[in-house]
Structures are given as structure tokens and as C-alpha cells.
Amino acid sequence: MDIPRHWRLKKQRYALVGEVCDHCDSKVFPPRDICPDCGEEAKTLYSFSGKGEVYSYTKVFEAPAGFDENAPYTVAMVKLEEGPLVTAQLTDLDESNLEIGMPVEMVTRKLRSATDERGMLVYGYKFRPVMA
Amino acid sequence: MTENSKLLQPENPVGIIGYGAYVPKYRLPATEVSKVWTDGVGGLPVVEKSVPGIDEDVVTMSIEAARNAMNRARIDVSEVRAVWVGSESHPYAVKPTSTIVAEAIGAVPNTQAADWEFACKAGTEAMVAAMGLVGSKMAKYAIAIGMDTAQGRPGDPLEYTAAAGGAAFVIGPADEALAEIECTYSFVTDTPDFWRRAYQKYPEHGHRFTGEPAYFKHVTEAAKYMLETSETKAEDYAYVVFHQPNAKFPQTVGKQLGFTPEQIKTGLLVSEIGNTYSGAAIIGLTAILDEAKPGDRILMVSYGSGAGSDAMILKVTDQIDDRRKNAPSTRSYISRRKEIDYATYARMRGKLTMK
16 A cells, blocks of 8 residues: 555655755755764755756666656656755656756656556656756 | 626735746647648647646646746745635546645645636636635635646547646735736626536537637626726726637637737737636736736636636736746746647547557
């Protein structure tokens, strides 16, 4: 049963809500309550700006279950301007412009249906090229 | 105002604190539809229409429009007391779109949340309700959204125009507004020009019956009463925007009411993005707010099948110049354009049977 997991993750998925370390000011995503930089407790919520750049990317043709409707699609590691690296799909892409270092911004999109067409819809962050 | 007015006017003046538009990136030229279904013969109601991406729906589009509206409003989201989404394409039959939107923008949990439905005027219905909530001082701010990913049966005349897009508005006290909403008037009758029955994928419509007794009757009555009762004339308005199911209807009704093409053109987006249903009149309003000057008066008249019109008079304030730069303009969404062919459209809109 996936419902509790999707429900628990909604804030980070919908709006890139992570944490900030009160000790060293590191921004933490995904939230894990412990600062990966200084090892101290980091529980203060922090909303990321959603701006970042493509750190690396690949194109998925054989999609895992639940994502096959979207295939082929591009998955990237995105370096957020606050520091953390997140893995997410890219969307609204003009592939001719895709390159490492491309500026991107977070958008909330439909990720998949949790099961079949009767299941709950799962929404979350993707990144698109920054709008001019 | 004249006596015994049927206008809806809040006791405390209200207005638009922030506005935001959204249009998906993809465009289906009308020639692609005619190539498949009519051998390319016959007139076309629009040049092209917007198509939602495979990962977009009314939830995701409303979230982006609401974020744009909040960026312009520059208010604390904890002061928002209602998030209302008007649409005829809510992703769930049962489960609110509005709670997902409210969660994504951080407006939960101290807020009203509900989905509105009145064919193409669900967005202005939500706006009028927000005026009441704010105008009675039950709430300081309310967010009203009109957004659709409209459905068109393959080969039906509506397939040329049924598009995706819309707008969000933060409604609040007039002294904080970038445009005051002076008054509104609703004209509603039972007129069966267009409907979609439960469990049906595509709507049905009354062909020519959607014109005179439906669109023209309601838009004209609402606009005429509004002008007469507010003792204003067409020339008192810098801009006018109507519901726009195609390019012809709003231009015809505008001319009949005495408006010039110059007053109509800024808010007339249908040729470029199609009919965005609950979003159609109000996204035209956002394009107007992107260029209006303080003191400009705007008349907006929506139309929803079934049937009714909401007319609104707005007056732009000197706060507009400072706010509008805080989010992408409606034109920037329209120019963000990727043309697709009919086969890609059929896949993106789920028109291919997979099992």
C-alpha cells in the first residue's frame, strides 16, 4: 500500500520543501533531519527556490513500471542553486538545447498513477528549461 | 449605480491583488485536424490550440498559475482563506483539485478548498464567490482559479478549439489591489447548448444552438445590463474581454455592443491558444493586466454553457506597474511554443487505445 508513503512525501515532492541546518546553514534535500555536512540536527523546514542547472542527464527508453506512458523521457541530476543535487525528470524540453550546465527551474507535474487508471495520481517535481 | 440594482457589489471594496496565467507549451495547428478529418476542406475557427503535456493536468497547471498570482500578490500565504478551482476537467471525479493546489502553494491547512463547475464560467464563478468572502470580511484573501484541459471528440468541430490553459487570481481588499473589481452581474438560464454526462469522455453540443440562444443571448444580456446599470458606455472602457470559444463569436458580440477591435484585441487570445474553457475569458484578462495603465477600465464577460454569463467591471490602480513584473507575462507563455502533429496530439491526449 503506497498511499501513506505518497502522503508523507507530498511537501517535498510538490514544492521542494527541504531543511536548513541551524548550525552550518547548509540546505538539505531531501529532508533527513541530520545535516550531511556537519552531522548536527537539521529540522528547520526550508523551501528551495527551484532554480538550478543540469549536472548530468540520460534518456530513458525502457521505463520502470508506472512510467512507461511517459517514455522516452530524460532524467537529470540537477544541481540546485542552494547546493544539493536532486534526480528528477526534465520536461517541456527542446532536446537540441539540452546540455550539461543548462539552467532549469522546478515545476510540479503529474509523475504517474500509483497503480492503474483507478489509482491515486502522484504529483511531484520535475525541471524544465528556464522560461525567458 | 441606478436604484434596485441587480448588480452584485460587496459591502467592502475588493480587487485583484495578484494574477497569474498558464498555457502549456504544445500547439496543434487547426490544419492538422482538418487534414485528418475533412481532407483539409472548409474554414478553420482558430489558427492553433494549446495542448497539455503528457504530465500536465488541471492540478499542475493551476499550481503554476497560482504561484504566479502569489508572486505578484506578495502576501503571506498563511492569510489565504480559500483556494477555489473552477474547471470542467478536474483530474479526479471525486477528490478535490483544490486541496492539492493549496498544499503545493503552502496554503494548508487553514483554508477553504473546493472545486467549482459551470462549463466555461467556473473560473468567474469562483472569482465572484471570492469577492463575497473578501467583501464581507470573512476572509482577507481568497484565490480563485479557472483552468481546463478541454475535451474534444476526434473529428468533432470542438476538436479544433478545445484547448488547455487558464488563470489564477488572489482576491483581497481594494486598497491593496492592482485592479479593483467594482461590481459584477450574473445572467443565468437553463439552456442546454453543451454538456457532458457522467462517465462520458467527450461532451455533446447543440451545434448552431450554441450561438444565438446560448452564447449571444447570455453575453449580450449580461453586458447590456452591466453597462446600463453602471451608467457607463463602451467608450468608457480601455479594454473588453469576452468568453472566446472561437475567434468569431467574441468579435461579433463586441461589435454589437459598440466596442472597437482596438478594445477587444489585447484580450483575444483564442486564435493562438484555442478555447481554454474555464480559463478563456480570464486568461484574456491577464493579458490585458500585463499592459493596462492605472485608471484603465476593463469589462469582462464570461460565458458558461448550460448557461450563464458573469460580467465584471474592473478599474486598474497605480499598484499594477510594480506587481506585474514579478511573474511571467501571459504573452511569454503564448510565445513558448512547440508545434506538434495530430499523431503526437493523439498520444498526448490519451486517444490511442493501449488495452
